[in-house]
Amino acid sequence: MVMEQKQRNQEWAEAQQIVTSTDLVAGAKQQLKFLAAVDRNRHLYGGPVLDRAICRYKHCWLPLLAKHMDSRISEGPLVVPLDCEWIWHCHRLNPVQYKIDCQELYGRILDNWNVLSSVQGTCTKQTEAIWNRMYPSEIYELNIDGNSPKSGTGNTTGALRDSGYDFVAAVKRQSSFFYQVSRPYMNNDVLLKEAVARYKAFLYLIKRNREKANRCFCVPTYDIDLIWHAHQLNPVSYCRDTVAIITKVLEHDDTDSDRTKGGKLNAGFLQTTKLWEETFGMNYWKAGAMHRGNAPSPLTITPIQLNTVAKKAVSSDGFQNTILLPQKKLVEVMVEIAAIKDLPVRHQGNLFVNLRKAEPDVHFNTKTRLSIQSESGYKQVTSFQCELEGELVFELMHYTTFTKSETPLGRTSVSLTKLSEPGSPLWMDDWFELPTDLENLDCRPVSIRITLSFTPAIPMEYMLQMIPANPSMKSARSLPLLKRTNLDRSWTVILQEGVNEILNIQMRDSKVVVADKNRLPRELIRTAGDGKTCLLAELQGTGWSLMNSKWFFHLQRDSSGEGHGFKLSGDRQVIIYPGKKLEYEARNCCEEEDEQGVMTAVEFSAAYPYGKSVALLNLKCSTLKVKEDWMILPAIITAFILSNVLQHITKNKENGKWINDALDASICNNEYNRKEVEGKYSSNIYTDNYQFLASTVMFSNCVDGVDMQEETPVIFSGSNEGVTSADNCNGSSAETVAASICGGCSGCTNCKGGGCAVGNCKGGGGCSSHCSGGRSKGLYN
Incomplete structure (x- = not known):
């Protein structure tokens, strides 16, 4: 066991020796900023604005970029218009196709050297002047509101010929990616640095599989996928780096979106998870990096005009317009009980672990039952949100079938506060001894292996x-203790967290x-x-x-x-x-x-x-x-x-x-x-x-938290009794995640040129920003 782990640690260390010639953390942050700008202009996702953007990209931006690379046509860097940059972004995320198109049309790969993004706040006057000279009938900065004047690109001398690449389909595939990586902690430095290390391990896994002729369609989690995209957005560096690593340009296949059980992405993620854990001895899944489901439905009723209404002044009597409340931190946690050791023979079988918080909070206030992977033979991961304070308590339980009783065999705890100390990694994988009150157990205490990851903390709601203020005696039994007040029943008290x-x-x-x-x-x-x-x-x-x-x-x-x-x-x-x-x-x-x-x-x-x-x-x-x-x-x-x-x-x-x-x-x-x-x-x-x-909102009962007939308050409590959720008055529970949860993209690792097909994968790494995330039925509300 020790030798195996030593070998795995050596594999991880070797993976970290992989060199990339770009700053991937800075690239990921820039990418998030750009994708947010595109998402504020959703006409670029489809329709006439997208069609025009594609035309401008092919016939204006690419020729301008090629000319700039030939003879540096401006003293400063070129600034690419937002619409052209979006199409360029999607084009580069198919690196093999992008390389082919550039070489056929311009004889070389058009890189992003001395080119700045439209969202970097750089003055665009110089680039706009050059654009206007080259394309006098085409405006430089497109008004992306669906009402722009007709394009003048038909009169320009643009690309020598069309590449034939389906840009509309490429944009459609990438349009959902931002939602998956737009969580507020995604640009955290610690998370991104760990993501770069995981990306290098991902490349190493592909390299090893090629060397062993393994056919595995590798599927990354979304933290890895974000870094992979950042690498590809530097096309010359990406081609040079991946050729040095796996002897060819690593393909990024984003064409498969089948995330059903047994589908290509689902199967690829399961294989990737198994290979990752066998190679590096650590979990592949990661809190905050898994598929978060489809994006919410867009609002169908959008305000046409949002002007401030003229208002008559109201005397405030010194009233302050804000309330300052203490704000706690929230984290997402994923936990697995991987193994158990030193268990007495008489207690083997029918084992499970109860997980709870020592002091329940409004997000995590229940007890979750977890199987032990080494005992049950299958992976069970629980995912939940909780406040970043207190301890997670793990209690080993033995179930006796004959008496239908549960016996505690020991417990341990993990401090969330200590886990989140500055400089600490966002994961933990360790053995924990379980002190017990039971007598006659073997001298050596039982231990369980707990693997856990969590996200950087974000402000909690x-x-x-x-x-x-003064509920009836019947109602008061279910209410928290309140300060004694002389307020009559017509008053309402506002409580924080009950x-x-x-x-x-x-x-x-x-x-x-x-x-x-x-x-x-x-x-x-x-x-x-x-x-x-x-x-x-x-x-x-x-x-x-x-x-x-x-x-x-x-x-x-x-x-x-x-x-x-x-x-x-x-x-x-x-x-x-x-x-x-x-x-x-x-x-x-x-x-x-x-x-x-x-x-x-x-x-x-x-x-x-x-x-x-x-x-x-x-x-x-x-x-x-x-x-x-x-x-x-x-x-x-x-x-x-x-x-x-x-x-x-x-x-x-x-x-x-x-x-x-x-x-x-x-x-x-x-x-x-x-x-x-x-x-x-x-x-x-x-x-x-x-x-x-x-x-x-029509209903006959439950007004102001009080049933109009029974006067029974509906409360928001921090316990398992009564109402425990502000969403639907139901108790909250941890979410159990199947092993088939998938992250971001996918790729095959037996890359020998040619196409890529299920069962005969020869096209390099791949990607799917719609990657499978098979979650257990009925979970993940």
Whole structure:
């Protein structure tokens, strides 16, 4: 065993001797920045803009680049236009085809030497002047909005002839890659340096397989794939480096997207995993580097115009517009129990390990059962998110079939805090002794081998909850301990993670006398630290003015005037959509999640023109997830207002029907007297408001966290009892991952020239940015 591990360590050390002639960490960071820019311009993914970009690339950029390489036509570097750079990017990610095309059209490989990306912030005037001289009828910088004038490239003297490469298909294959590598920790230096080391090991594995004539379609994880792409984007260096390593240009095959069980990618990943672990003695899978599923569905209701609404000032009485809350760190963890040793004979068989956190947190608050690979014969990996603090506890259990009982044989723990100390790697693979309280065990303690990886820490969402200030005695049994307060039941307490009281708020009729007798003045107040109240929001016109007029909250309408969501306008522009959207989108394909009462707040900006989720409002469970600190107070206010809307609907049912003017008591109703509306169905001016709520958040119970009939609170707790998830009021659990989870790309390793086919792979390494990720059914929501 010791000799085997020594040999594996030597193999890894030899792999790290592989030399690449480019800075792959810097290249990966630049690539992420560029892909983010392309993703902000999604017209480049298909349609007329893509067609024009391809034409400009072939007939303008490539000839200009070739001329620049011949005689350096500018004093400084060339700056490639974004649309041309995107096509160039996809072309280079098929390095064998790119080499063939360049040599046939220009007699040499066109490199990126003395060329800068469009996103590097370099002045483009010099390049634009050269472009305009060469292509007077074609603009330099394309307006990528789908409304650009017609191309003038038909009148240019561009490429000698067309390469025939299907650029549309190449772009389609690469369009989904950014989502897989866009996680916030992906540009972390520690992760990227480890990814470079793993990429070298990946190349070494391909080299060894070629030497042994093994036919394996190697499939990288996404951290390796990101580095592989960064290498290929330097085509001359890539060709030179890979020829030196495996005697030919390593192909990058991204044409296969079949990720079904038994498919080419799935089988390739399983083979790669086995070869990797046999060669290097370490796990191939890695937290944060596996396939994360398909990208969320794009928003179908996109705001046409997001202008700040003019607002009337609201007296703040010294009110502060933000709430400063402590923010914890979150990590993704993957764990496997690889082996066990020194187990007494009488305890062998029917073994498993229980995994839990010593102090459960809001993300990981359950006990997960894991098999032991060396005992069960199959790999079981669990993946979960948790706070970056405390300890993971591993308890070895023995199950007795006859008595149907479970006996603990010992336990150990791993400190998450120590694992994440500066300079530490993002993985661990070690043997742990299991101290036990049982008597008569052999003198030598039992040990288990735990393999674990985790991601760099990222800020955790703020987890908030709304509960009544003074619940009934029946309700109080399930509530966390609160500070004793003199607030009456009309107040609502806002808690962070179900424990820390941060705010008390109340909806009330305004004390301000208004001239219009039909107007229903309403306002939202909070208690200050000295016990005094201050104004958070007030009803004005057809909406609510929030936080001293910093925000205005009202119904969002489309061009036809129909209401589809709520708009929060101010320093930023936020639309609150019904249901779970973007990153919060339900991922469980086995059964539909109940999204009643769930709404997603989405920020729109120049950086996020297609939206960025910033909060999840679960009005049914009275829980909030908030990603950004600036959104904490607006999220609380809007959630409370919407909860009051629901409460009004609930209390004003008539013969089983809902009042058409559903928003009457809380939003955009200053035109009707409340009693008149409640007494009879009035004009259908607000029918669209009613239809919006009725279709998305209509339910009869669970308002403000309290059942209207039973007064039983629905709480967000950190235990296994009661409600444990702000998403759907269900307990959270760790995710079990099948061994067939796949990463990024794929490649064959018996590279002898020619084509590449399943079972007779001769084309070099390969790639698939749609690589298989076979996850266990029913898992990974």
